[in-house]
Amino acid sequence: MKRWLSFAVVLALLAAGLIASQARKVEAPVAPTALLYLVADTERELTRLPMKYTQMSDQDEIRIGNEIAKEFGDSTQDEEGKVAEAYLQAVGNRVAAHAGRKLPYKFHYLPDLHFVNAFAIPGGHVYMGAGLMSLMENEDELAAVLGHEIEHIDQYHCANRLQLEDALRHVPLGSLIYIPVEVFQAGYSKDEEFEADREGTRLAVNAGYSPEGAIRVFARFQKMEEVMRGKNTAATPEQEMAGAAAQILTGYFESHPPSADRVAQIQSLIAQEKWTLGQEKPLAVRYIFLAHQAEELVAAAKYDQAIQAASKSLELHPGHRPALVALAKARCATHDFAKALAAYQELLATHQADADAVRAFAEAQGSAAMNAKHFEEAGQFAAFSLELQPNNPTSLKLLAQVKLELSDVDAALEIGRKLQKLYPQAASQFVQTVNSAASQAFEARNYERAARFASCSLHLEQALQPEVESEFARSEFAIAAFREAADAYRTLIEADIRHHYSLEPSLIQAYANSLGALTQHADAAREFQDAVRPGPGAGDDLAAQIKIEDAGLLVMTGNDSVARSLSDGPASFAPEHAARLGWWYYRAGKYDVADEVLRRFLAQRPGDAGLQTALGWVKVEENAPADAARSFKASPEGESTTASARAGLAVVHWRLRQTDRDTDASMFEFGQLTKDAPEWTNPTWVRALYGPVTAQSAQEMCAEQQRRLTAKKAISR
Numbered sequence: 001m002k003r004w005l006s007f008a009v010v011l012a013l014l015a016a017g018l019i020a021s022q023a024r025k026v027e028a029p030v031a032p033t034a035l036l037y038l039v040a041d042t043e044r045e046l047t048r049l050p051m052k053y054t055q056m057s058d059q060d061e062i063r064i065g066n067e068i069a070k071e072f073g074d075s076t077q078d079e080e081g082k083v084a085e086a087y088l089q090a091v092g093n094r095v096a097a098h099a100g101r102k103l104p105y106k107f108h109y110l111p112d113l114h115f116v117n118a119f120a121i122p123g124g125h126v127y128m129g130a131g132l133m134s135l136m137e138n139e140d141e142l143a144a145v146l147g148h149e150i151e152h153i154d155q156y157h158c159a160n161r162l163q164l165e166d167a168l169r170h171v172p173l174g175s176l177i178y179i180p181v182e183v184f185q186a187g188y189s190k191d192e193e194f195e196a197d198r199e200g201t202r203l204a205v206n207a208g209y210s211p212e213g214a215i216r217v218f219a220r221f222q223k224m225e226e227v228m229r230g231k232n233t234a235a236t237p238e239q240e241m242a243g244a245a246a247q248i249l250t251g252y253f254e255s256h257p258p259s260a261d262r263v264a265q266i267q268s269l270i271a272q273e274k275w276t277l278g279q280e281k282p283l284a285v286r287y288i289f290l291a292h293q294a295e296e297l298v299a300a301a302k303y304d305q306a307i308q309a310a311s312k313s314l315e316l317h318p319g320h321r322p323a324l325v326a327l328a329k330a331r332c333a334t335h336d337f338a339k340a341l342a343a344y345q346e347l348l349a350t351h352q353a354d355a356d357a358v359r360a361f362a363e364a365q366g367s368a369a370m371n372a373k374h375f376e377e378a379g380q381f382a383a384f385s386l387e388l389q390p391n392n393p394t395s396l397k398l399l400a401q402v403k404l405e406l407s408d409v410d411a412a413l414e415i416g417r418k419l420q421k422l423y424p425q426a427a428s429q430f431v432q433t434v435n436s437a438a439s440q441a442f443e444a445r446n447y448e449r450a451a452r453f454a455s456c457s458l459h460l461e462q463a464l465q466p467e468v469e470s471e472f473a474r475s476e477f478a479i480a481a482f483r484e485a486a487d488a489y490r491t492l493i494e495a496d497i498r499h500h501y502s503l504e505p506s507l508i509q510a511y512a513n514s515l516g517a518l519t520q521h522a523d524a525a526r527e528f529q530d531a532v533r534p535g536p537g538a539g540d541d542l543a544a545q546i547k548i549e550d551a552g553l554l555v556m557t558g559n560d561s562v563a564r565s566l567s568d569g570p571a572s573f574a575p576e577h578a579a580r581l582g583w584w585y586y587r588a589g590k591y592d593v594a595d596e597v598l599r600r601f602l603a604q605r606p607g608d609a610g611l612q613t614a615l616g617w618v619k620v621e622e623n624a625p626a627d628a629a630r631s632f633k634a635s636p637e638g639e640s641t642t643a644s645a646r647a648g649l650a651v652v653h654w655r656l657r658q659t660d661r662d663t664d665a666s667m668f669e670f671g672q673l674t675k676d677a678p679e680w681t682n683p684t685w686v687r688a689l690y691g692p693v694t695a696q697s698a699q700e701m702c703a704e705q706q707r708r709l710t711a712k713k714a715i716s717r
Contacts (some may be wrong), residue, residue, distance in 0.1 A: 065123020140213025
């Protein structure tokens with residue numbers, strides 16, 4: 001009865017557990033580590049069950065292990081990999097010689113630096129990942145890890161795992177060669193892991209290694225666990241790399257006993273066996289992993305740390321190619337060009353491709369600095385690249401751009417001409433880059449930069465580039481370089497006459513404006529008459545416009561006879577063109593005449609924007625700001641429609657201000673104006689084109705703008 005009662009209780013508990021498990025939804029992330037956890041947990045649970053099979057023979061284990069190893073395959077090894085594997089085999093053989101089972105042990109090196117693990121498969125195969133080996137600092141640590149893996153084989157842990165698979169899968173033993181290798185990467189039971197630690201350390205000690213190696217490797221694992229769990233932070237390059245490895249080793253830590261417990265067991269074993277620690281042996285291939293570490297640090301832009309790692313690698317193995325590459329790059333990035341050159345020259349003697357990689361790195365650093373607008377730095381990298389490989393076109397182009405950005409147009413032209421001589425295609429690409437930069441600068445109203453780049457392009461290209469020439473002319477005019485602007489406009493006018501036998505009215509006005517801003521007015525008038533000669537197909541309207549600009553430039557010399565004949569005589573042009581005539585009187589300081597001419601033509605064209613705007617500027621100089629405001633606003637739409645009228649209103653409102661609020665409004669207007677027309681902050685430009693009252697007002701507004709900006713910066717501090 002008691003037996004049935006006990007059975008009922010157990011059955012009830014099982015049912016309750018089943019109901020609870022169904023009611024509780026457990027979220028299980030899908031990840032590769034799940035397989036490792038499952039295998040490890042299954043191993044631990046199944047080891048508690050009575051084994052219903054006998055131990056397989058060594059011959060079967062070796063046969064199956066060899067077949068699994070074939071399925072896993074051998075990684076293709078480069079020169080470094082072969083060196084590392086030969087070293088691994090030598091150390092492994094030394095340790096395995098003391099194992100209890102005399103199996104044909106083979107040690108395989110996996111060159112993947114992201115594989116931070118080691119594992120064994122039945123029959124004597126031990127695999128070591130480059131990621132785990134890179135964390136070791138001496139041979140004794142390597143011997144301890146290899147001893148641990150050997151003991152998983154020697155103590156039948158791997159063979160038992162095979163037979164567990166047989167029990168789980170219910171397949172013939174021979175079919176187990178198809179099980180995934182991940183089964184053997186998973187942890188074993190806690191007792192088996194501790195056993196492998198103990199006996200593996202014993203193997204290493206018997207092979208002549210210090211037991212301190214086992215302490216060190218497990219202590220390093222402990223630090224990695226702390227970094228992974230956020231209990232510690234990395235302070236050195238090695239610790240930082242260990243921290244990255246810890247993220248990959250998450251599954252390893254979960255499926256193995258805590259590293260602190262493993263350290264404690266080894267310390268207890270050392271005391272029990274009365275082992276002496278002894279002198280540790282250096283890791284003969286550590287230079288390989290230090291070089292890889294240096295490469296990763298270069299990629300992460302941690303150049304000082306990369307120099308440390310690469311230098312250590314070269315101390316251990318002078319001339320090691322990857323370390324030299326990393327050192328040359330890191331020295332270059334830190335502007336230690338002399339030492340970078342020394343490393344480059346050492347590479348150049350035997351490894352041309354790697355030397356080229358260093359030069360390409362210098363070019364990339366220069367391009368990055370250029371994009372970040374660190375022009376001096378970009379020039380240093382370009383010059384260093386040219387020192388490594390003289391006259392390489394990429395660095396020549398970069399250096400020419402740098403010179404332009406630093407306002408050294410002559411140097412840029414010299415480099416550009418060298419490109420044209422040596423690499424015509426690269427020279428053409430350079431000109432295209434320069435033209436694009438000029439256009440972008442012009443659109444951004446950075447006229448000084450636009451003029452500089454356009455000038456370089458125009459000097460390098462023999463053929464006329466109308467768009468570039470126009471940008472150059474307008475940019476030079478905006479920065480008050482009126483002589484250069486006039487010359488560029490004349491080039492465009494002569495091209496129009498030569499190719500089209502016609503002239504653009506806007507081009508004529510721009511040319512006249514540039515000449516009128518020069519101080520030698522008599523020479524300017526003669527130059528205009530000499531340059532602007534319309535072809536036989538020019539219409540009466542164009543001829544009238546040319547005559548008005550000619551008359552205006554003569555007014556600037558004090559001779560207004562032609563202008564008088566145009567304004568007082570019979571109508572020979574449309575009233576709308578009279579705005580230019582009135583403007584020239586304004587430019588010459590003859591405000592009363594300008595007022596009279598503009599009013600007379602306004603009677604014929606009331607509300608004409610050009611006439612009203614010109615009259616507004618006259619009223620500013622006549623100290624009639626209210627009248628000026630009405631003129632600037634008097635357009636067909638009832639508001640200002642031109643940039644000139646907007647500027648006029650800004651000046652007028654500044655002169656009419658009475659309160660702080662008026663001042664704020666005026667400064668807001670002026671701020672908006674200077675964003676669109678930064679030339680208004682240039683006193684030379686304003687004085688050359690406008691009257692003294694306007695120039696004084698603009699100067700006052702610029703001073704107020706600067707004062708406010710300084711105050712704002714002081715507050716922000």
